[in-house]
Amino acid sequence: MKIVMAVIKPFKLEEVRDALTALGVHGLTVTEVKGYGRQKGHTEIYRGAEYAVSFLPKIKIEVAVSADLVASAVEAIANAARTGQIGDGKIFVVPLEKAVRIRTGETDGDAL
Ligand SMILES: Nc1ncnc2c1ncn2[C@@H]1O[C@H](COP(=O)(O)OP(=O)(O)OP(=O)(O)O)[C@@H](O)[C@H]1O
Numbered sequence: 001m002k003i004v005m006a007v008i009k010p011f012k013l014e015e016v017r018d019a020l021t022a023l024g025v026h027g028l029t030v031t032e033v034k035g036y037g038r039q040k041g042h043t044e045i046y047r048g049a050e051y052a053v054s055f056l057p058k059i060k061i062e063v064a065v066s067a068d069l070v071a072s073a074v075e076a077i078a079n080a081a082r083t084g085q086i087g088d089g090k091i092f093v094v095p096l097e098k099a100v101r102i103r104t105g106e107t108d109g110d111a112l
């Protein structure tokens, strides 16, 4: 199992969620975050307004997936989140040791 963590442009959230749902992903955690990439200190457009500051609003998505879904989840997120402009975001894949579905006690693949 892996955690696929992605930082994306906020307006891309619905598209990314739809793409993951189409793959059979059943759950998702979303956090409002701020960050910057390589253009730190440079201007990037966010909802028509220019931000001359280093930190820009982003959405972080975390999804736990079984090993067989990792590649397709990464591809789905990348395709859905891409605009081709700077600031499209990044995807990180992190090992996941254990998962527990609290209500049922199911673990690992059964818990996702
Ligand atoms: N090395 C990193 N570690 C952690 N988070 C990062 C890293 N790089 C980017 N991020 C996060 O991803 C967001 C989007 O990054 P961004 O897409 O601007 O990366 P980039 O490398 O500058 O690519 P681009 O040139 O396409 O803009 C950042 O605001 C930050 O939250």
Ligand SMILES: [Mg+2]
Pocket (backbone or CB within 6 Å): 036, 037, 038, 039, 086, 087, 088
């Ligand atoms: Mg950037």
